[in-house]
Amino acid sequence: MANIKDIAKKAGVSTATVSRVLNGHPYVSERSRLAVEEAMRQLNYTPNSSAVHLKRGKTGVIAAIIKRIDHPFMSGLMQGIGEVALRKGYQIMVCQTRVQAQEELRFLHLLQTKQVDGILLEDMQNDWEKVAPYASSGPLVLVNSYEKKATVPMVYVNNYNGARQALLHLVKKGHRSIAVCLAKQKNAFCTVQWPRWQAYQDVLSEAGIEIDSRYIFENVSTGNVLAGKELFRTIREMSDKPTALFAGSDQVAAGFILEARRHGIRIPEDIAVVGFDDQPIAELMDITTVYQPIREMGEHASEMLFRLIEGLPVDQSVVEMPHRLVVRSTT
Amino acid sequence: MANIKDIAKKAGVSTATVSRVLNGHPYVSERSRLAVEEAMRQLNYTPNSSAVHLKRGKTGVIAAIIKRIDHPFMSGLMQGIGEVALRKGYQIMVCQTRVQAQEELRFLHLLQTKQVDGILLEDMQNDWEKVAPYASSGPLVLVNSYEKKATVPMVYVNNYNGARQALLHLVKKGHRSIAVCLAKQKNAFCTVQWPRWQAYQDVLSEAGIEIDSRYIFENVSTGNVLAGKELFRTIREMSDKPTALFAGSDQVAAGFILEARRHGIRIPEDIAVVGFDDQPIAELMDITTVYQPIREMGEHASEMLFRLIEGLPVDQSVVEMPHRLVVRSTT
DNA sequence: TTGAAAGCGATACCAA
């Protein structure tokens, strides 16, 4: 592969001049420019990114650390991130942790090695103390994560309030046996699951309802409609069935509802269902859910990240995005 | 940020020795190793990726050029790719073309600049002549693409046969007014849409059915259930309604079915529906569909790409993955 | 407007 020296030699100029042409600098004579361009064409030259990156100290790449791409929430988020990155001329590296805290740290390491100019960290799985050291080695923004101790910008939705609203709605409708789906990791520093769990406890306690552990379903894969189907089957076997379900995602809600209806269970009469996110499927199936601006969250976080990368001040560094309960026919 | 020289100085050794420690080479005395490790710890040292990449001529990154991540097919594919990349210790760059042929070329350029060690190109949008030049500058594998002229490995599903099977199934069931969803770009070199369109023409022609342009729906966004809902509304307004729909995706099929049922339309009695992919939602809603091993396609393509990257021979470079019609209750 | 040359930060060959 030809390099800048080959071009310089062929064009009869110095590498400095070639570089100038490459970067559109002024002060390059028409004659030199043409000669260089001709040489580049003839030798089919393309500059080597690694060399440029090394010299510039920038890579033009950001990393998005997410749990898994195979989930509507994440792909929606990536869509938002992609939008902004495209405008900025940046590439995106997807890093899937598969909910393994260790992997998260491994990917954060990309910031230290300067393989990326910045990182978006979705739903942080590690304690801030573990993440903090990485933050000092480059731009980092938390998305769908809230961490009081963190000193970096963050964009999130208040999951406590979101869940609370949904659960209060169910309680007001008279439900006292409310099932809930939560992921296994209810770490205190987990922005999504922990607050929802807190809201569940609070709302029930305030309503004088005792928590029934049989109604708590952990490890339900939120991105997949089949998980909802399975959940229905489990609940169906129960003697004391709940009268309402806070599904935690629209996919689970949809799967549950479809399977329930197939078995002649009426929604919401026999069991009310609330989803989360307000994905297209919730609108389609007319599912009551908690809307959250996923894509916008991705966009906003990226914008903050790029300000950091560009060395600009970030005006509001802790951003709570709005959510709202969308009441439809499943409650 | 500390660099290898700082470490060398602090540890009282040469950069060569530091490099040896860094790369786990033999022939480093215990004493040197400890000194270097201690220095690295004290200075909080991390090697700079760009420098390593430049020197080694490798980046440890592959690019996946896809239409958009916000689509179950793509995220499934990415999941498969991610699996293999993880095993190989590689990072993945997602490149979304948004179905713009020009963007595809822009991303292929990453291979020339050596910003990535290889590229997976999904559903190639450009004519092979345009793509070929890039192929000569590094490892390239086509996924979900078939191109006779191409000289690089490719993994795909025979969309002609898949669509044909589905359509024949409908014809056998007695349908003669069959609607079909196709994306706008039916370029001759498009692996997905063009063959399906061909199959549609062939099957109908063989059955002596004249093609009715009103039954051809272009520009239906295949990844989104709401598109299916809208499609239903459009078809509902028609005076001569089709009796069957080849939806092109499970999402569109699902949206269509749900909306149809809401309006009291019986499936399959009033209108039969066939999806494509066999996503979880197809199983859940018991939709007849054409199964294709999306994730495996991603895995297989990645494996070929890594063989190329490692300079190993690729035994079978044109791989047709199996598909099969899954008959369920919507036909 | 141009070029020489000093890096950017690591790797690895060749001697010692």
Added chain:
DNA sequence: TTGGTATCGCTTTCAA
């Protein structure tokens, strides 16, 4: 075992 040093390919300052 170790170190000196050339090298990867490009950018940019300093002089001319």
